[in-house]
Amino acid sequence: MEPIIMLVLFFVIFYFLLIRPQQKRQKKVREMQSNLQKEDKIITIGGMHGTIHALDEGTIVVRVDDGTKLTYDRNAVREVVSSENDEE
Template sequence: MEGILGLLPIILMFVIFYFLLIRPQQKKQKKVQQMQADLQKGNRIITIGGLHGTIHALDEGTVVLTVNDGTKMTFDRSAVREVLNQD
């Protein structure tokens, strides 16, 4: 019984870390992955580098963006940070 009481603070710290750090990070990561999976042609997006553009074409792991002057650039899907609109 004393052994269990000695481990109780460590177990309690692990539970607190899980609910305050690990679980929210997993939820955030899942939300980002879902957003990247739901990308569609015509969506206006922002990349992790801050580039604003419109999706011209999609591939399994890449996104082709068109920027204001008509330039087309290819990025990995994981480089998409935010979708500005859902056209």
């Protein structure tokens, strides 16, 4: 009986230390990517800095400083540096 209790205890500790924090981070990233808006300044996973020019269901068009426009998957956005809403 005691080994079963130890196994359950090990799983509970594993869940709260590793699985749950990772799920929270993934949820936060999904929310950020679904709340992207035109003119948000972003950084992609590859490190490219740009401004969102257009949005689609699963893709975004990013405009960089020299005026070049590149199409990326929404999942390629690592973070929003500044939002149009933040500046108001």
